[in-house]
Amino acid sequence: MVTDFIKQLLLPSSLMTLLILAGMGCLLFRKARRSAAWLFCAGSLVFLVFANGPVSFYLVRQLEDQSPAFSADRHSPVFKDIVVLTGHALPDTRLPASSTVNSSSAFRILEALRLYQLFPDARITISGSNDVPLLMKKLLTDLGVGEASIIIETESKNTRESAVHLKDRIKDNEFILVTSAGHMPRSLGAFRQLGMNPTPAPTDYLAKMDPLEGNFLPTPNNLMRADLAMHEYFGLLWYWLIDRL
Incomplete structure (x- = not known):
């Protein structure tokens, strides 16, 4: 479905990759090299924010804590x-x-x-x-x-x-x-x-500790958690928009 494709593109890992690829494309054109720098910075910022332990744990925990075991x-x-x-x-x-x-x-x-x-x-x-x-x-x-x-x-x-x-x-x-x-x-x-x-x-809980105890350095596992969380937030938004919640 088109909506699934769009949701996939908006996930932190996908967005980061698209920004970096766009930056690499801009490097091919001399007049666009300043734009390339901005795109590289934007892609790096997405990675630093969403692959950060406390951020990814917080995003997941807001979903997981809504229902008790x-x-x-x-x-x-x-x-x-x-x-x-x-x-x-x-x-x-x-x-x-x-x-x-x-x-x-x-x-x-x-x-x-x-x-x-x-x-x-x-x-x-x-x-x-x-x-x-x-x-x-x-x-x-x-x-x-x-x-x-x-x-x-x-x-x-x-x-x-x-x-x-x-x-x-x-x-x-x-x-x-x-x-x-x-x-x-x-x-x-x-x-x-x-x-x-x-x-x-x-x-299948992914946030089992205090978010502030998470690793502040970016890691692939943190980025994966952020991807899963954002997938759910986008899903909740979509279901709300089409009156399925």
Whole structure:
């Protein structure tokens, strides 16, 4: 989609790369060399700001702290449905199921397993697209969950579509929603906008310390966190603009 392409271009790492490439292009023209210097400075500034530990941790934490971790002590109902939104995965018959999913998907499966142990009569629905739900299901069955307890939904290309496709089956019944903590605000908004009643069970936390304790020197990991955070902020803005929150 065009909106996904634009969001990708606006991520800090992409913006930094575009500015530096534009600066390199300007070096080819003598009259544009001053512009090249400004573009190099702008690209460097983006890197220094967003790859900085406290900045990237702060951006992520503002998303992750919106929903507390799930605790059975705080919830009285016996849940019948656990919905897991997919991350990423790639099929590879050479590898065990645990190595075909990325860290985000693995954390979501581990959280689903923890919840299933609390509510053994619940159904686990894995919602996403292509082979990812199947690969996550394989990991879950390898961890001991019976196939009869797992439902897969493979037609949803984004969070909104997951909510739409699950609406008819879950209706307004209370259910547990599992996804990465940074993705939870947008996920809750998408499901609640359709009148559904999710209880959040966030996982895959990326900001686990005080932001001021982070490394002030720029690092690739900090830039990755900033990219993930800005992806969610852009997603929240887009969903708000098209009335999906």
